[in-house]
Amino acid sequence: MKIKNLKRQKLRNNEYYNMQIVFDELYEKSKKGKIFKNELYELIIDPHNIELAFRNIKNNTGSQTKGTDGKTIKNLISKTNEEVINLVKGKLNNFQPQKVRRVEIPKPNGKTRALGIPTISDRLVQQCILQILEPICEAKFYEHSYGFRPTRGVKNALARAYTLANISKCHHVVDIDIEGFFDNINHGKLLKQIWTLGIRDKRVISIISKMLKAEIEGIGKPNKGTPQGGILSPLLANIVLNEFDHWINTQWLDFPTIHEYANSSNRHRYLRRTNLKEMFLVRYADDFKIFCKSNSDAVKIYNATKMWLKERLNLNISQEKSKIVNLKNNYSDFLGIKFKVHSKGTDKENKKYVVKSFVSDKAHTHILKTLDEKLKCIEHSSQKDTLKAISNYNAYLIGLHDYYNGATHCSVNFAKLAYSILPRIKKFKIKKKINLDALSNFIRERYGKSKQLINVCGTYLVPISYIEYKTVLNHSQNSIYTKEGREKFHEQQKAVKTENIVYLIKNPITQRSMEYNDNRISKYVAQYGKCYVTKRLLSVKEMHCHHITPTHLNGNDHYNNLVIVNEDIHRLIHASTEETILQYLNVLQLNKNDLERLNNLRIKANMKEICL
Structure with missing residues (x-):
């Protein structure tokens, strides 16, 4: 699934479980500087938030990866809604993370990267926390960080880099590589940064602290770092570097001035007459570049950045990989792509430069x-x-x-x-x-x-060379946590009435699995609230969710094995006596196509065809 589609699916999931309004309110309050003291824990354990978390991780490929307990999502999908909700509440009530499984994966350079895989139940807990914290953090994050954030991606980061080189004529780039960033995050500093963002629910901070110190199998309890592989890790990494983002931003773009300027152009014209160094940061996770106008500025920014990261975050930079690049002479690598600027046109006095980029x-x-x-x-x-x-x-x-x-x-x-x-x-x-x-x-x-x-x-x-450049676009800076911003990326579903989805969420089939109840909602929307057999609109109280291959014939609760039908149709699918069959046929008055669809379902349910 493409990233764009995946992000839209998450927005759809928020709608299904009626959580979007909660996330929007958190974002708005955070934007206005609200301090969240006691309400976050209650939102995390809200049943709808837990059900949404289950839906979000259910189809994630990582959900099939085993933790130290040997369990995967398969061990959760058979549980009922109530059982999963109680599992999460029970774990959070006195949270003690299970051991993290360490996995070494190969890197392109021949070395390996260590991943820390929490157990599936701990991942579910992390997803519950992520959903509540993300909108609060999004309101405070720097506008030009692009990694692991909603509706942002690699292409937006590249577009910003190209814009700074093409339009802003920033042809000197400070490339910084942090040594073992994820392994060297200071736990105490991170918790203070979370507090500074306004997240001050002590129960939540205590849980995050315990997650950070979760024992790694075969190694022991870490005193620093956050394991790559945890659902919460990317958000925590962005929290750590958000302070750095804003520090760089205050050196130029957001530098406070005495006079209030009508627009940024006038403001920047004034700032260029000062001793300030013009600089622009583009960051994707721990991969970032600082663009500036001259080599002398770049040297000063390089040294200042190195000192700031060490003094404020206790992070070292790799002297071997960190460097200053003049884009007119050399390539700079960014996210698997190398780029430099080439002169354009014949005017030697007013040379224009344009970015050319290649696979690194x-x-x-x-x-x-x-x-x-x-x-x-x-x-x-x-x-x-x-x-x-x-x-x-x-x-x-x-x-x-x-x-x-x-x-x-x-x-x-x-x-x-x-x-x-x-x-x-x-x-x-x-x-x-x-x-x-x-x-x-x-x-x-x-x-x-x-x-x-x-x-x-x-x-x-697929032909290897059948590819052409697709113009990368700068991020619009719209947020999915506002109605106006969301409309840019995603159209609210109109297939069925929202109140019908809310009814299904509030009235799950209690003896069925959480997977069944979750897929039941998806099928209802996918079928536009209509019966699969008759194609007639259904009220939620008359709809039934039918297993195409019944459970007693080893059928499962997967999406593709479910179909929404009218209550009477459901009874007719399983009817075996001639009297019952005739009774429902008289009530339903099926046409030829309806009967064909009905018989297909009966055959798969190991029932005899109905012949008229």
């Missing part, structure tokens, strides 16, 4: 290696596994295209990749004829015009 050298090497490995998997896979291997290869390549189309010269890089990988592709038995009808709708729409599609074993490899 490190990323290029890693992509080439990964593509080669995935093609090897296709080459050596058995006949039954070939389609899966091709699907895996295509998904990876589509993801690359979606990410790296933010580089202005991405087509050049991917043409080189295609040429380098060509010997590997030539080993396949390639069919030259392309049947567009055999392509999936997505592949046909996106790659159907390409002459580089390759038919392997009756399916198609």
Whole structure:
């Protein structure tokens, strides 16, 4: 799922569980400087917040990862709503985090990155806390930090960097690399920063403190750092560096002036006559750059930043990786993309410069290696596994295209990749004829015009070099925690009445699992509140949620195994006696198409077809 779609889905989830209004109020109050002393804990344990947290982590790929207790989301989905709510409340009442599982994952440079995986129940607790704290923090966060924040992403960070180089003519960049940022976060300092943001519910701060000190399996209790892999970790990382963001901002953009200026242009014109150094920060998580106008300014900013990070946050920078870059002469790497400025036009006195960007050298090497490995998997896979291997290869390549189309010269890089990988592709038995009808709708729409599609074993490899630059856009600075801001990203669902969804949330089927009740809401909206068989609008009190494959035939509560039907239709699906069948047929007056849909459900429920 694309990031944009995923974020929109989270907004939809907020609507389903009637929590958006709560988040909006928290954001507005935080924006006005409110101090939150006692109410946050009660919001965290609110049943609707817990149900929303379950929905948000349920389909997350990380939910299938085991913690130290060996459990995954599968161990939670069978529990009822009440059982899950009581589980979270019980854990938070006297919170003691379980041990964190340490996992080493390879990095492109051959080294490894340590991840800390909490247990699934602790992740659910973290999600509950995240949902309440995020709107409060969003109101206080710096406008040009883009990592792990709602509606923001890599493309917005790149757009800001390009704008500063192209428009603001900031061609000197301070590249700072913090040594082991996540492993060296000071716990005491972080808790004070949380307090400073107005989060002063001592029960919540106590829980976060215990989370930070959760024992890591095989290592022990940490005295610093926050494990990458925890749901709350990205928010905590942004809280740590938010102080730095605002410090940089007050050195220029928000520097206080005695006179009130009508617009920022006049203000900046005045500031340029002072000894202040013009600087602009762009940050994505712990990867950030400071743009400035001259090398002398860059040197001073580099030294000041190094000193500030050490003195205020007790963080060291990597002398080897941190540097000053003149974009007219050298490339600067940012989020897997390298960029510099090139002169444009023939006017030597008033030279204009424009950004040119490419896939970074490190990323290029890693992509080439990964593509080669995935093609090897296709080459050596058995006949039954070939389609899966091709699907895996295509998904990876589509993801690359979606990410790296933010580089202005991405087509050049991917043409080189295609040429380098060509010997590997030539080993396949390639069919030259392309049947567009055999392509999936997505592949046909996106790659159907390409002459580089390759038919392997009756399916198609996505062409490596079929990519073009897509203009990256600056973030609008609208917030999803305001109605006006939300409308820019997301349209409120109008498929069914909001009060009907609220009714379903407040009236779950108590003997059924939380997964069932959650998917029941999704199906009701997806079917526009209509019966699957008759296509007639249903009131919530007459709707039933039917298992396509019944539970006694090993059916589950997954979304694809559920369908919303009229109460009488549901009885008719399971009816076995001729008398009962005739009774409901007389009441329902089904047409030919209705009967066909009904019989499909009866057959899958191991019931006989109804013949008229």
